[in-house]
Amino acid sequence: MEKYVPSDLEPKWQKIWNDRNAYRTPENEKEKPKFYALEMFPYPSGEGLHMGHVRNYSMGDLVARFKRMNGYKVIHPMGADAFGLPAENAAIQRGVNPRKWTLSNMEKIREEQARLGLSYDWDRYVGTCTPEYYRFTQWLFLLFYERGLAYREKGAVNWCPDCQTVLANEQVEDGRCWRCDSTVEKKDLEQWFLRITEYADRLVEDLDRLPKWPEQVKTMQRNWIGRSEGAEVRFTIPELDDEEVAVFTTRPDTLFGVSYLVLAPEHPLVEKLIQGKPNEAAIRSFIRETKNQSERSRTGADVEKTGFDTGAKAKHPLTGGEVPIWVANYVLMDYGTGAVMGVPAHDERDFQFADQYGLPIRTVIRPRDGEATEGELREAYTGEGVLINSGPFDGMDSREAIGAIADRLAEEGKGKKTVSYRLRDWLISRQRYWGCPIPIVYCDSCGTVPVPKEELPVKLPEDVVFDGKRNPLTTSESFVKTRCPSCGGPARRETDTMDTFIDSSWYFLRYTDPHNTEKPFDAVKANEWMPVDHYIGGIEHAVLHLLYSRFFTKVLHDAGMVDAVEPFEHYFPLGMVLKDGAKMSKSKGNVVSPMEIIDRYGADTARLFILFAAPPDGELDWSDSGVEGSFRFLNRVWRLVHRHKDLFRDRPPARPEKGAAKDLYRLLHQTIKKVTADVGDRLQFNTAVSAIMELVNGIHSYPKEADRGTLAEAIEKTVILLAPFVPHITEELWHRLGREGSIHEQPWPRHDEKALVQSEVEIAVQINGKVRHKSVVPARADKEEVEERVMAEDKVKNLLEGKTVRKVIVVPGKLVNIVAK
Known part of the structure; x- marks a missing residue:
């Protein structure tokens, strides 16, 4: 019997599929239902694919192949998320241009993906760093700008002195840069933002349109957006000519319990309030120290609340009483208005602060079934109850008082009912070279001028200096100096590039029309395929990438460019690949190379193991013995088919009426039913593989004297069931059985319900x-x-x-x- 040698048959079939354009997206099959299968595209690092990639792509490919066999027209594209800081760092370290380094890595990863036998439509491949792609990223930026959703504003940002770039909040970990571990500083810079907050309500509400998303992920998105209903309360500051300071509170019912106001160290009023005060120097020192601390080190439950009295007083909006104004570490400018009203009797954090600094603690709510606490409070009462010490609102239930006090504030022009969000507008400016240039120029005569769309792309220049000490774009005179598109006079280009999350916020739309040279995509083509039916990727992208993609889709929907209002019908977060209980990493020395596994055992073995070893949404602990077991199973299938291939020369009809034939026929159709449900509905790929293995066991133990036609049918259907999991070996076995065409074009088996009935x-x-x-x-x-x-x-x-x-x-x-x- 000929030996199973994956290194011989896998390249052979990959070439045949490629030559035949076997997985090109169908364009004239209107009668078929569509299915858009997508895995998150990789960043092309110099290290190639890792096992997390293999798991992601194997799952996506299984689903795509399964859907094709079930009569769907399938789009299954791939590309590269190719801009980003790692390429720029590589340029500095290796003395190479980021473009050359990135394109080389993209080609390497494509070759490795091809070795896995993935059924991608390579004709739709996009690299986000190519001018053909980022031309339309710039086009979309201008669309946002035209719609009032892109703006430039000065603000405090997280600045990494080593990377010389702005970091988003999520890129700062315990006060340090997520990439280089340098201490992050606060710095005021002119930055570009996108108004994602204008879509905050829709981003929350439309999560209900996504029943196929995990509740865990939807909760993460809701928490990140952080929608809170409450009231804006405006206090006035007499010493600043009654300038107002606004606070947001979800508990306006506690307004009469305010004993102080607290401003964030970054609040613009702080500078005015501390000038000339006796403790000005001490407050300035405190502000410098606090501004550069991480959010966690300022707001954690176990962090000491510290602050200074500015000496200024605010006027209470309803009582007219004086309220001291403090500056403290536990208030952040990024949340709410950067100011909070201190109600120590009814807020734990305020209680700790007031207790530490001897500030008044006024009880204004008592429990419904209790009495007001007399004497010194030991802790804040944060529940509902009945208002006391609240003037005209005494005796009112606290839930009713929330609306009543907000209404009174509105009547007197001192506040209003409002909604607040944790979400802030999306800071997209990055001070680096290897990103999409922002298509804006600055003219002394005309001001801020967008580059006309017909002049796109604004290309990255070659004459730059990579010294790690500045934004390389500022070193290119040919790039910075330009002409104003409006008046023709001298102007300078914007040297910030866009956050790479921009690139991945619309790539799934470009896949639907990747060769369009007039616009990002054609609406007809996008509407044919959108939304993505099945999106697979790591849970680490469950908030920002998905949130930004949802935002982009809604803006493009509002602009009439696509019908879909949500980009992903079903999001499936896969679990991590571990080794010895720890995440694979070079620093731990526990990395397993996918290419080494393919070289030794073949791509089908790698795919089968990764699909079988654990539930797809759970962690997969790598096992060398498990890989060898998968290889042995494929050898067993190989031998099984070859041992019985003579059956298919003059194949007898199946007669599963009794005995062993009836039992095998029942097992076969039980397996078809289970695998169909596990792959198509439950996405439990590991139990599907297990069911096929049990079927193979049943075939092996089938008696020699039992019906041969039933045996032949079981063997053929087993090979078909395995096809989406292990495409190379099944294609080879299909042809060795003398069958015509590709196994991947065969219709998926349907179970016989009558066969499942046991007598x-x-x-x-x-x-x-x-x-x-x-x-x-x-x-x-x-x-x-x-x-x-x-x-x-x-x-x-x-x-x-x-x-x-x-x-x-x-x-x-x-x-x-x-x-x-």
Whole structure:
């Protein structure tokens, strides 16, 4: 028998599929339902693919192949998320241009993906760093700008002095840069933002349109957006000519309990309030120290609340009383208005601060069934209740008071009902070279001028200096100096590039029309395929990437460019690949190279192991023995087919009416039903593989004298069931069975419901709780018939000899328990 050699047959079939354009997206199959299968595209690092990639792509490819075999027209594209800081760092370290380094890595990863036998439509490949792609990223930026959704504003940003770039909040970990671990500083810079907050309500509400998203992911998105209903309360500051300071609170019912205001160190009013005050120097030192601390080190529950009294007073909006104004570490400018009202009797954080600095603590809510706490409070009461010490609102239920006090504020022009969000507008400016240039120029005469769309792309220049000390774009005179598109006079280009999350926020739309040279994509083509039906990727992207993609899709929908209002119908977060219980990483020395596994065992073995070893949404702990077990299984299938391939020369009809043939036929159709549901509905790929393995066991134990036609059908259907999992070996076996065409173009098997009906079942016979016998009875027999048949068997009579039967318990289809003494 010829040996199974993956290194021979896998390249052969990959070339045949490629030459035949086997997986090109169908364009003229209107009668078929569509299916858009997509995996998150990779960043082209110099290290190639890792096992997390293999898991992601194997799952996506399985689903795409399964859907094709089930009669869908499938789009299954791939590309590269190719801009980003790592390429720029590589340019500095290696003395190479980021473009050359990135394009080389993109080609390497494409070759490795091809070795996995992935059914991508390579004609739709996009690299986000190519001018053909980023031309339209710039086009979309201008669309946002035209719609008032892109703006430039000065603000405090996270600045990494080593990377020389702005970091988003999520890129700062414990006060340090997520890439180089340098201490992050706060810096005021002119930055470009996108108004994602204008879509905050829709981004929350439309999560209800996504029943196929995991609740965990939807909760993460809701928490990130952080929608809170409450009231804006405006205090005035007499010493600043009644300048207002606004606070947002979800508990306006506690307004009469305010004993101080707290401003964030970054709040613009702080500078005015501390000038000339006795403790000005001490406050400035505190502000410098606090501004550069991480959010966690300022707001954590276990972090000491520290602050300074500015000496200024605010006027309470309803009582007119004086309220001292403090500056403290636990208030952030990024959240709310950067100012909070201190209500220590009814807020734990405020209580800690007031207790530490001896500030008044006024109780204004008592429990509904209790009395107001007398004397010194030991902790804040944060529940609902009845208002006290609240003037005209005394005796009102706190829930009613929330609306009543907000209404009173609105009547007096001192506030209003409002909604606040944790979400802030998306800061997209990055001070680096290897990103999409922002298509804006600055003219002394015309001001801020967008580059006309017909002049796009604004290309990245080659004459730049990579020294790691500045934004390389600022070193290119040919780039910076330009002409104003409006007046023709001298102007300078924007040297910030866009956050790379921009690139991945619309790539799934470009895939639908990747060669369009006039616009990002054609609406007709996008509407044919959108939304993505099945999106697979790591849980680490469950907030920002998905949120930004949803934002982009809604803006483009509003602009009339696409019908879809959500980009991904179903998002499936896969679990991590571990080794020895830890995430694979070079620093831990536990990395397993996918290419080494393919070289030794073949791509099909790598795919089968990664699909079988764990539930797809769970962590997968790498096992060398598990890989070898998958390889042995494929060898077993190989031998099984070759041992019986003569059956297919003059194949007899299947006659599964009785005996072993009937049992194998039932097992086959049980397997078809389970694999279909596990892959198509439940996405439990590991249990699908397990079911096929049990079927193979059943075929191996099939008696030689039993019906040959049933055996042939079971073998053929087994190979078809395995095809989406292990495409190379099944394609080879299909042809060795003498079959025509590609196995991947065969219709998916349908189970025979009648075959699943069992006429007889085996049940356990217990005597006093211990299994002593197995009995075969009619599957539809009632309790009386089961008891009668079991009790009439000679084996049971012998076991009960000399005993008196006290009771017989029958569980139909499972067991009979006889109680006897």
